[in-house]
Amino acid sequence: MKSLIQGAVVALSYGAVQLVDAAAFVDAAESSAAKCCDILEKSFPQITYSSTNQQNLYQKFVASYFSVNDRLTPSCAISPANTKDVANITGLLSKNSCQFAVKSGGHGILTGSSNIVKGVTIDLRGMRSVSLNKQTKTATVQPGAKWIDVYSYMDPLGYAIPGGRAGDVGVGGLTSGGGNSFFAARYGFACDNVKRFEVVLGNGTVVQATNTTSADLFTALKGSQNNLGIITELDFVAFEQSDLWGGTAIYDKKTIPAQVKAFYEFTKNLKNDPYGSLIFVWSYFPKIPKESDRLVILNLYEYTANLTGPVTTYPSPFKGFAPDSPIGPPITNTLRIANLSSLTAELNSPAELSNLYASLTFTNNLTVLNKVVRILNNELEYYKKDPFYEYASILLQPLPRLFTEKSIERGGNVLGLDRYQDDNVLFLLNMAWNGTQYDARIRSLADKVMGDLTTYLSEVKALKDFQYINCMESSFDVVYKKHAFEDQDPLGGYGPAALAKIKAASKKYDVGQVFQKLVPGGFKLAGAGSGNKYNH
Numbered sequence: 001m002k003s004l005i006q007g008a009v010v011a012l013s014y015g016a017v018q019l020v021d022a023a024a025f026v027d028a029a030e031s032s033a034a035k036c037c038d039i040l041e042k043s044f045p046q047i048t049y050s051s052t053n054q055q056n057l058y059q060k061f062v063a064s065y066f067s068v069n070d071r072l073t074p075s076c077a078i079s080p081a082n083t084k085d086v087a088n089i090t091g092l093l094s095k096n097s098c099q100f101a102v103k104s105g106g107h108g109i110l111t112g113s114s115n116i117v118k119g120v121t122i123d124l125r126g127m128r129s130v131s132l133n134k135q136t137k138t139a140t141v142q143p144g145a146k147w148i149d150v151y152s153y154m155d156p157l158g159y160a161i162p163g164g165r166a167g168d169v170g171v172g173g174l175t176s177g178g179g180n181s182f183f184a185a186r187y188g189f190a191c192d193n194v195k196r197f198e199v200v201l202g203n204g205t206v207v208q209a210t211n212t213t214s215a216d217l218f219t220a221l222k223g224s225q226n227n228l229g230i231i232t233e234l235d236f237v238a239f240e241q242s243d244l245w246g247g248t249a250i251y252d253k254k255t256i257p258a259q260v261k262a263f264y265e266f267t268k269n270l271k272n273d274p275y276g277s278l279i280f281v282w283s284y285f286p287k288i289p290k291e292s293d294r295l296v297i298l299n300l301y302e303y304t305a306n307l308t309g310p311v312t313t314y315p316s317p318f319k320g321f322a323p324d325s326p327i328g329p330p331i332t333n334t335l336r337i338a339n340l341s342s343l344t345a346e347l348n349s350p351a352e353l354s355n356l357y358a359s360l361t362f363t364n365n366l367t368v369l370n371k372v373v374r375i376l377n378n379e380l381e382y383y384k385k386d387p388f389y390e391y392a393s394i395l396l397q398p399l400p401r402l403f404t405e406k407s408i409e410r411g412g413n414v415l416g417l418d419r420y421q422d423d424n425v426l427f428l429l430n431m432a433w434n435g436t437q438y439d440a441r442i443r444s445l446a447d448k449v450m451g452d453l454t455t456y457l458s459e460v461k462a463l464k465d466f467q468y469i470n471c472m473e474s475s476f477d478v479v480y481k482k483h484a485f486e487d488q489d490p491l492g493g494y495g496p497a498a499l500a501k502i503k504a505a506s507k508k509y510d511v512g513q514v515f516q517k518l519v520p521g522g523f524k525l526a527g528a529g530s531g532n533k534y535n536h
Helices: 002-008 033-043 055-063 083-095 147-157 171-176 215-220 253-272 316-321 340-346 366-384 401-409 436-459 496-509
Strands: 076-078 100-103 120-123 130-133 138-141 194-200 206-209 230-237 244-251 276-284 295-303 336-338 354-363 391-399 424-433
Touching: 033 076, 033 083, 033 120, 055 076, 083 120, 083 194, 083 230, 130 147, 138 147, 147 171, 147 340, 171 230, 194 215, 206 215, 215 496, 244 253, 244 340, 253 276, 253 295, 253 316, 253 366, 253 391, 276 316, 276 366, 295 316, 354 366, 354 436, 366 391, 366 436, 424 436
Parallel strands: 076 120, 100 120
Antiparallel strands: 130 138, 138 230, 194 206, 194 230, 244 295, 244 336, 276 295, 276 391, 354 424, 391 424
16 A cells, blocks of 8 residues: 555655756856866865765765656765855855756756756755744744654644645755645645745845845745745744644545545635645556556545544545545545654655656636546546556645635735635646656657646636646756757746746846856746747
8 A cells, every 4th residue: 555655646745846948048158067066176175076076975965866857967066064155155156157956855856957967066955954943933944854854853842834745855945836735724835934034145145035124035935946046044934733634545446526526625615624635646557467456546635633632533624535425435544643744754755766747727616627537537548558657646636715815814925826716726747657768758648638638628718827836847958958848837827927026036136147047957037938838
């Protein structure tokens, strides 16, 4: 069961998922990567490593990336210990026109998402401290920490912050991309609960951004990923939290029609009991010997109320999924009362594979949901014909207006969801495979399902522009600077008003455009607003 759960929920690992788009900015006159590494080795000999210098550290660094896609071999890597180091390193790289990448948790899935070839990678794993001030209810976290580090520290203290649903994801990447969590219906996204960002700008200057100081930068950092600076410390609003009810439940595929109706009702009614969190996962494992076992229906339930006793029935948001509902009892489950460390560790994903993510958003409408399922059933037959991959997963996640209302209460972000007054559904496709020879075939399969869904959703006017940037992917040849595929456009999907805020902050705070010209990884501002491939 553990392997099925791991495979089915791999797409929950929302780390710094980024797109490499460097071609427009590569300048032949820039200093070579070798020169840049030489400068760093002379200035920071103890914390700079490469294939020829401190090889053991370098090899461990390369292997630390979650996805095979991002296990590149940069010219060198450097591991700062504190904000001062980051500022000095960034200043040197900027001054010498060195291309670089920034790695926090290293859970990006695509080539170049937080790594680089022929450049320098700043490895923030050495900056992973967590502390809590109970008087001010503030948790201070460094970006190299993973969410399991945060929860393991805070669980014994009886506190929590809204963060990643898989413990192996990094704090910096998830938060700068928005950050969905178990607590979104009460507190909004992870980024909405940041009180202070400490940021190193492109010229090496350190800025403390809050809702009163550099407030425009503070807002723009909530969803813009790596376009504005390097986050070196975050203050989060903390709250008291005891153990919660949750876990996974596996069902027979015959329950899908009832599951869809229950999902619709859950999303529609979450405002009545905002302690619920749900993800519906539909995974196909083509290499399981018995064909009838290859399709796995898995629900992830979490109820975040502080519990004082045993849970004998499903909490109210999940009544539509209870054993006495039309869905019936699950085949097996891990439902229990546990702390965040335990529940998020269960949702960690298997590494050592290549991954593809694609995302879209549509209106929460039962007719639309049923049609989406029929399309997916048809796509499944197509997927069965070419079973070279390890698994393909579809995730449906509630994205009700309630999440946005909580974001607005906390000052807002740049995700652009405030444009929508209705409840929506976040759709995610995740495919995993072993071997670069399959890259093009994987994208072909993904293109078909995303194209068919987008066509239908556009026709019925249910498709929304928003695409969750932490669940996005594209391929880019980082050596030859050539696009392998067209791309989705999550920054453009935030809408003109939100995108304008990010661009204004970039112009004001990154005067030299370091994070546009020298940091090729990520969805960059120059291409934002050009449109989603599947909408063409």
